[in-house]
Amino acid sequence: xxxxxRKKVLAPTVTQFDVKAPFIARKRKAGNFVMIRxxxxxxxxxxxxxxxxxxxxSITLIVQAIGGTTKLLTSKGAGDSxxxxxxxxxxxxxxxxxxxxxxxxxxxxxxxxxxxAQALKAAGNVVHTIIGAxxxxxxxxEQEMATCSDSVTVTTDDGSYARKGFVTDAxxxxxxxxxxxxxxxxxxxxxxxxKAVSNLTRTYGIATLVSLNTIMVDGTGMCGGCRLTVxxxxxxACVDGPEFDGHAVDFDELMKxxxxxxxxxxxxxxxxxxxxxxxxxxxxx
Amino acid sequence: MSAVNPxxxxxxxxxxxxxxxxxPAAERSxxxxxxxxxxxxxxxxxxxxxxxxxxxxxxxxxxPVGIDIRGFVTLVLQKDYVGAVQKIREANYLPAICGRVCxxxxxxxxxxxxxxKLTPVAIGKLERFVADYEMKHQLFTPPVVTERREEKIxxxxxxxxxxxxxxxxxxxxxxxxxxxxxxxxxxVLRYGIPEFRLPKEILDLETERIKxxxxxxxxxFVIGRTATIDELFDEWGFKAIFLGTGAGTPxxxxxxxxxxxxxxxxxxxxxxxxxxxxxxxxENDTPIKIGKAVGVIGGGNTAMDAVRTARRLxxxxxxxxxxxxxxxxxxREEEIHHAEQEGIEFLLLTNPLRILADENxxxxxxxxxxxxxxxxxxxxxxxxxxxxxxxFTVELQTVIEAIGQKPNPxxxxxxxxxxxxxxGTVVTDAQQATSRPGIFAGGDLSxxxxxxxxxxxxxxxxxxxxxxxxxxLNSPPP
Numbered sequence: 050x051x052x053x054x055r056k057k058v059l060a061p062t063v064t065q066f067d068v069k070a071p072f073i074a075r076k077r078k079a080g081n082f083v084m085i086r087x088x089x090x091x092x093x094x095x096x097x098x099x100x101x102x103x104x105x106x107s108i109t110l111i112v113q114a115i116g117g118t119t120k121l122l123t124s125k126g127a128g129d130s131x132x133x134x135x136x137x138x139x140x141x142x143x144x145x146x147x148x149x150x151x152x153x154x155x156x157x158x159x160x161x162x163x164x165x166a167q168a169l170k171a172a173g174n175v176v177h178t179i180i181g182a183x184x185x186x187x188x189x190x191e192q193e194m195a196t197c198s199d200s201v202t203v204t205t206d207d208g209s210y211a212r213k214g215f216v217t218d219a220x221x222x223x224x225x226x227x228x229x230x231x232x233x234x235x236x237x238x239x240x241x242x243x244k245a246v247s248n249l250t251r252t253y254g255i256a257t258l259v260s261l262n263t264i265m266v267d268g269t270g271m272c273g274g275c276r277l278t279v280x281x282x283x284x285x286a287c288v289d290g291p292e293f294d295g296h297a298v299d300f301d302e303l304m305k306x307x308x309x310x311x312x313x314x315x316x317x318x319x320x321x322x323x324x325x326x327x328x329x330x331x332x333x334x
Numbered sequence: 335m336s337a338v339n340p341x342x343x344x345x346x347x348x349x350x351x352x353x354x355x356x357x358p359a360a361e362r363s364x365x366x367x368x369x370x371x372x373x374x375x376x377x378x379x380x381x382x383x384x385x386x387x388x389x390x391x392x393x394x395x396x397x398p399v400g401i402d403i404r405g406f407v408t409l410v411l412q413k414d415y416v417g418a419v420q421k422i423r424e425a426n427y428l429p430a431i432c433g434r435v436c437x438x439x440x441x442x443x444x445x446x447x448x449x450x451k452l453t454p455v456a457i458g459k460l461e462r463f464v465a466d467y468e469m470k471h472q473l474f475t476p477p478v479v480t481e482r483r484e485e486k487i488x489x490x491x492x493x494x495x496x497x498x499x500x501x502x503x504x505x506x507x508x509x510x511x512x513x514x515x516x517x518x519x520x521x522v523l524r525y526g527i528p529e530f531r532l533p534k535e536i537l538d539l540e541t542e543r544i545k546x547x548x549x550x551x552x553x554x555f556v557i558g559r560t561a562t563i564d565e566l567f568d569e570w571g572f573k574a575i576f577l578g579t580g581a582g583t584p585x586x587x588x589x590x591x592x593x594x595x596x597x598x599x600x601x602x603x604x605x606x607x608x609x610x611x612x613x614x615x616x617e618n619d620t621p622i623k624i625g626k627a628v629g630v631i632g633g634g635n636t637a638m639d640a641v642r643t644a645r646r647l648x649x650x651x652x653x654x655x656x657x658x659x660x661x662x663x664x665x666r667e668e669e670i671h672h673a674e675q676e677g678i679e680f681l682l683l684t685n686p687l688r689i690l691a692d693e694n695x696x697x698x699x700x701x702x703x704x705x706x707x708x709x710x711x712x713x714x715x716x717x718x719x720x721x722x723x724x725x726f727t728v729e730l731q732t733v734i735e736a737i738g739q740k741p742n743p744x745x746x747x748x749x750x751x752x753x754x755x756x757x758g759t760v761v762t763d764a765q766q767a768t769s770r771p772g773i774f775a776g777g778d779l780s781x782x783x784x785x786x787x788x789x790x791x792x793x794x795x796x797x798x799x800x801x802x803x804x805x806x807l808n809s810p811p812p
Contacts, residue, residue: 072560086517090611092619093517117619133517135554266610266620269515269556270742271525271582272602276593283586283593288744302593305695309595313621320616 071106155238433462493521495777591689625731
């Protein structure tokens with residue numbers, strides 16, 4: 050069992066947990082993920098490790114409640130435990146000094162990007178960060194990102210906060226800025242966003258690393274459920290990734306593949322929402 | 335040993351080989367309960383009477399772990415079932431598992447003298463009977479460990495080789511810690527072998543017995559990630575390490591359409607069902623999708639497990655697609671037979687070429703070609719050769735590839751100096767020692783892909799070698 054030490058709500062559906070996992074906290078590097086199972090009978094789901102505190106023996110996970118398992122998870126609080134947490138899995142992000150880099154985060158992907166931006170800054174890069182969200186209240190980690198970035202630009206799809214538009218608009222403006230000198234782009238967010246960023250940077254010839262979320266069961270290279278096509282080759286996101294060259298990823302295939310269980314995920318979602326509502330009503334009584 | 339069977343050999347030979355009680359095929363092909371219920375006491379005793387109690391029991395030569403088969407069968411005859419299972423456990427710590435999944439027909443039973451002219455003694459079913467008897471009546475007592483040794487030994491992987499190695503070392507008095515990457519113990523016994531062949535309850539009981547020897551188990555711990563092999567030596571203080579991480583990485587045919595929705599590796603398919611309990615969706619959260627028609631590619635035991643599982647999940651048509659003929663299938667005869675009984679359709683001498691998609695990116699067919707058998711290849715089996723112009727399409731919605739696994743590369747990639755061989759296996763000598771002093775390996779990790787019992791044999795050989803290695807460390811240099 051893995052104890053939840055702290056819980057913090059970052060946005061209406063986005064929650065941060067600090068979880069006791071001393072072995073993982075010691076070893077974790079930017080870009081690593083864990084597989085977790087909330088309770089018996091639950092799914093194993095991958096979550097990127099946003100941060101860690103080796104002294105305390107804790108790791109930080111930031112979760113968006115979008116499906117049954119993540120809703121169940123965000124219903125947990127400090128003092129509760131997760132049944133299983135295993136990691137750190139996947140390859141750490143390759144961090145080098147490129148000179149100037151752009152870090153582009155979309156939605157909860159910003160949480161995954163944060164440790165990478167920190168590491169890039171520590172490696173001596175000039176870091177320009179672009180954070181995108183659908184609407185104002187979903188913008189997360191703006192201040193935290195500012196601590197490791199030379200500039201932070203926020204975009205919202207609906208214009209409710211900061212710059213109206215998509216992250217690609219802001220990125221294009223940055224790349225077009227004379228003398229911006231961006232040598233590498235790190236993009237993490239929803240697949241359509243990473244695809245759009247990769248398409249944009251391809252025209253500029255700027256190397257782009259994306260972090261992919263795929264179907265996954267074990268997370269250690271055993272099931273092959275996470276397979277995708279990168280540069281015409283079959284790759285496993287869990288052991289070959291989760292980060293890949295955005296210009297080589299077949300995003301369209303991956304987006305279709307990720308829809309495999311959409312209808313069944315809806316059933317799980319409804320089941321957990323029903324259960325959680327019942328629990329809440331019980332508590333109110 | 336003096337003969338205890340009052341029957342003369344001629345009388346023993348008149349007793350027919352006893353059949354175990356099985357769930358009828360029509361019933362079992364829609365549930366996940368165990369296919370075979372094994373022997374009842376009467377059948378077990380009758381079967382034990384068939385043993386000729388040979389002076390030189392060849393059966394034991396056929397057993398990779400060297401069980402005293404004549405000895406335990408005689409104890410069954412004397413109705414000392416607990417004595418019998420204890421006799422087995424001297425050589426094999428997982429009798430309830432081996433009694434179910436061992437290919438006895440090609441091992442002990444293939445050498446049984448009764449089988450020369452008649453049918454061999456049903457050794458496997460007797461093994462299962464005594465193990466089940468002990469479980470049912472809760473008569474297990476852990477062996478007494480007389481000596482305690484200080485050295486800590488790490489066992490990586492909790493499959494058949496790891497569990498056996500751990501048990502053997504614990505019996506010798508060593509302090510053993512098992513590291514398992516998944517959230518549950520058992521390795522391939524957990525994620526690979528279906529409930530209807532090996533109930534998880536049996537696996538749980540057998541592993542509890544290993545814990546009862548004082549073996550410590552860490553689940554959710556990936557060696558190479560959570561801690562490396564060198565850290566286990568340097569920081570955790572382990573004096574020797576056994577690697578039994580199996581062959582868990584699936585291979586794919588490399589044909590077009592493999593990333594479509596509805597295509598699984600057998601590993602993913604079986605892991606979803608066996609480890610995650612997807613057959614109980616939505617009670618369990620992990621989903622699995624099964625079409626009206628399912629095609630499983632391959633001819634081994636994994637392919638049989640997958641296709642029989644697909645049938646149980648509701649596939650109206652379940653095809654086993656294999657490029658050679660029935661004779662060359664590596665699967666156990668019993669499994670092939672059970673599959674046939676359950677209505678599995680065998681598309682033999684059939685080679686898949688590409689997976690066809692519908693407009694939603696889902697599988698809707700498998701294009702195949704017919705094969706014929708040519709000259710024998712390096713495996714000694716006749717090589718399948720395509721028949722030109724024989725292409726045809728099988729209509730189906732789910733494709734499961736069961737064409738073999740290879741070792742997971744994480745440990746090899748994070749352990750300097752560990753020599754690897756063909757297809758990523760770890761190279762060992764006859765004592766299961768690797769190229770690195772203090773590191774031993776066995777099972778599918780060193781073999782590439784074999785059986786539960788061979789993995790257990792390796793675990794046992796390695797345990798003895800580890801003890802020898804540690805004693806060598808402790809004795810002063812000459």
